[in-house]
Amino acid sequence: MKIATWNINSVRLRKENVINFLKKESIDILCLQETKTVDENFPITFFNDYGYIHSYIRGEKSYNGVAILSKIPFKNKSFHNFCNLNDTRHIKVELRNNITIHNFYVPAGGDIADINLNPKFKHKLQFMEEMINLLKKEKFKNRLVLGDFNIAPFENDVWSHKSLLNVVSHTKPETNYFSKLLKYGAFEDIVRNHFKRDDKIYSWWSYRNKDWKKSNRGRRLDHILISKNIQKYIQSVKIYKSIRDEKKPSDHVPISITLKL
């Protein structure tokens, strides 16, 4: 079973990129973020035609939006609202083999890393707090928590730890929340564990760099966390860096894991 996550930054604009990736990499389940469309306009029949006949879509106009496209059926579907908002940042599915998948789009948090000056940063920290509380309440086994967390948790998840310490995505309050999430949810950061501790690994490169590859100022904002009890079934972990070089790419690239259950 091959599962991937990808912040697509408009699914309508990039449905061809998505299907090319799904076919080439033989993905069974894809979790998308920032689909940026209401459900009525989601190109679902397009994906149905390629065998992704099971889906769970939750979007809104212009912003946010999450979706799961799958070849494998779901036993249950549900979502949760955070911070008293009805924005579309989370969905959850349960498979017949009792694996559950949470797909998250955590708020970006704006520019200023100060909750008193920046309500978006406050929202992000509140979201993380509620996310941890939710995951603490569930059964700890057989879970995957994945998506765009908008947090680069460790030193080698950014191009420069020193120059990003005060930049939203890599500040102490955010990285502390990430560590709390691992601890209180009993998760493994399987992507980081798969690489060497001092390897720089990224899943996002800004659109604003003239040559993203040359400057290589990336951050690891997208994550796949997994319950410790199923860690032993992981067969492979991949970050598809070459996708960033496609025509009209998303600023994020997909990540996948293969589970042999």
Next chain:
DNA sequence: ATGGCGCGGTCACCGCGA
């Protein structure tokens, strides 16, 4: 230290991303 680009949409400007 700054700005750089790209998305959707009450569409030549703005909010938002991070």
